[in-house]
Amino acid sequence: MVKNYNEVLYKNERMTTERLVLRKFEEGDATDILEYASDAETIANLIWEGSTTIEEAKANIYDFYWSRNGIWAIRHAESGKVIGCIDLRLAHDDDKATFGYVLNRNYWGHGYMTEALKVVLRLCFEQLKLNRVEANHFDGNAASGRVMEKAGMTYEGTARQAEKVKGVFRDCVKYGIIRDDYLRQK
């Protein structure tokens, strides 16, 4: 990992792709956040409990979205709507990162998440110079696995009943991509 990783993250607070803008959350995003945060189906496969009021959605911005760098709102460029979030967590000891994401259910199946993940992976390997990026999804959310595969990640295993999510033990399906894979795929 580069030593100036914070500088790299701050300089990439805004990233654009073909159809999306990844940027910092703004206070005006609360309505869009509430739309995905209050949809049971959207958050069913997340540890996150979601939000049910505009006040909670605002609190999310202050308490989580602005709490550190490496958290991007996913904005649909054409409509201007914020349709989700992707966040990166660095693990310095192992020169790697993990990430999490959520996408408004109305925008599933259009390749938006893959598009956002690809640009984040590019940042991880080309600028942060990480050795590995990894993530889990829970059983029953195969679509998330397909997103990771389309972005070039490899299925590595399933840790059975490894996490308790909203009172239910879920299998953690593990994906990873190492630097060598990324450079080979380019």
Next chain:
Amino acid sequence: MVKNHNEVLYKNEQIETQRLILRKFKISDTADILEYGSDAETLEHVGWPGLSTLEEAQAIIYDRYMARNGLWAIQITDTGKVIGLINLHLNHDHDKVALGYMINRQYWGMGYASEALKAVLYLCFEGLRVNRVEAEHYTGNPASGRVMEKVGMKREGVTAKSHLVKGVFRDVVLYGITWDDYFRPAVLDL
């Protein structure tokens, strides 16, 4: 997991098996710790960098081994020698335990690790009543995977280069056993 998990751990500070005693470390264990803690081959498969003096061995007893519960010296009953350690990390959020162990290379291949692991799994499921126990080893150490399989754990995957260990990226092999695995009879007699 039971609410009184600390009480359960304190009441099981000493566990006896057929050939072993799992117990708290003592200051008199420094020479035995130094023996495995300074052996390059023993250390090759663990994240711990090891140590090279009796003073360091004494310091690790005070700083690490006595600092918490759920960490046992593995002693051979007959000879009194301490040949390694086994430890637990409780994960309350997910009702599970991660465990780790290491054995002095001179005592590999004699079933000691399986014997100690079996006793600790018994404590995890029967005493602590956790939903899952997991452990990992680095590739290049299949003996450790065989130990885990012998006690009923299942191989769940391999994460490529996921730990940086003493300057080298190592592949990590994941094992787990769930409550259902542990209590499900091996053969269903229908």
